[in-house]
Amino acid sequence: MIVITGATGQLGRLVIQNLLKTTPAAHIVAAVRSPEKARDLAAQGVVVRQADYTQPASLVAAFQGAEKVLLISSSEVGQRLPQHQAVIEAAAKAGVKLVAYTSILHADTSPLGLADEHKATEALLTKSGLPHVLLRNGWYTENYVGSAPAAAAHGAVLGAAKDGRIASAARADYAAAAAAVLVAQDQAGKVYELAGDTSYTLTELATEIARQSGKPVAYQDMPQAASAEALASMGLPAGLAQMLAESDVGASKGGLFDDSKQLSQLIGRPTTPLAESVKQALAG
Template sequence: MIVVTGASGQLGRMVIEGLLERLPAADIVAAVRNPDQVNDLAKRGVQVRHADYDKPATLEKAFEGADRLLLVSSSEVGKRVPQHRAIIDAARRAGVALIAYTSILHADVSPLPLAAEHKETEEMLQRSGVPFVLLRNGWYTENYIASVPAALQHGVVLGSAGEGRISSAARADYAAAAVEVLTRDGQAGRVYELAGDTAYSLTDFAAEISRQSGKAVVYNDLPEPDFKAALLGAGVPAGLAALLAESDAGAAKGGLFDDSLQLRELIGRPTTPLASLVTAALNQ
């Protein structure tokens, strides 16, 4: 039996859908904070169990009988370490045979401040005694695609990544990788550095929007504090604005680049091109 935490989130749902193509629904558990959000999965035969990252008492019961568990990293930056510790401890008590964790690209050496909690979680897994596999996910292309409407409106992509190369991939690519790992044997101890096939700069990103839309769009590189201020001015919440600005600055230092093609190899197909996601955004 395979348990997927955070199963009501975008990545978790995609993983569940991928598992349903390979396994009986009864062998899949959607572990969620609010079971009502996944009633559709329950109707399809998926086991739905209450699992709140902030309520450790809910976790061990949610993981009962699990052979493998996908720990989708918490979305609450700053709270991830205690939340992940609770999940790892509950998995150990429940006798889970393998934990797959969605970490961040090159977590052990990444210049991104976002990597700190991932690195600490990896260290907790090493100390736990539970066999584990690390899915070090690179940047989601969707993180940048979200800026396409504003870029079209103002004719500019803002950032602070300089000419740093970004090896992003689509969320669906990372979900497919998780499905592969969860359904294969011999995964304990593996570390996957997962990233898109072709890297690009934000200058390239702006040029792709311009090419497809026929509108002039350029990239304006800003100092990190100025980019954060611009995001705040656009109504982005303070925590997210800081994360995006810090991550762009990390990209300028190579933190979002990888050319090992491990993601392509794992999923058995090319990763989703940037151009395809730009096309989809323009067609919405």
């Protein structure tokens, strides 16, 4: 059995849909905080088990009989490490044979503040002795193109990335990679640096939004604090705005760039082009 934690999240659902193409639904466990939110998965035959990162006993029960567990990193930045530790300890108690963890691109050398908890989680996995594979996910293109309609309306893409190149990929690309690793053999010990086939600057993103929207859009580079404030004023939650601004600064230092193409090699197709993601975002 393959257990997907955080299965009702955006990434978790996509991973399960990919797994269903090759794996019987009865062999897939959706480990979720609120089972009522997974009724659609249960209707497809997926096994739904209650599991909360803050309730270790629920994790041990959810992992019973599991051969593999996909630990999708917690969305609660600042609380991730104890939550991830609970998952790792539960997996060990349940005798899980492989843990796959969604880390961050180049976690060991990343200039992004977000990398700290991922790096610490990787260390916990090593210390645990559990066989594991690291899916070091780069940036989701959705993090930037989600604000494409607002950028078209206001005539500006706001950020603090300077000319840093961003090799992002669509969430669906990362989900396909996770599913591919979960059904493959001999994955323990592997580290995948996952990023988009092509990279872009935020100036190039603004140009693409302008091209598709038919409206003038320019990139406006700002200091980190000003960028976070501006993003929040455009409707983004304050926490997300802060995270994006901080990550932009990391991008200016190369933190969101990788050209190894390991992601497209893993999924057997090119990663989703930026133009396609912009098109989807503008279509609403």
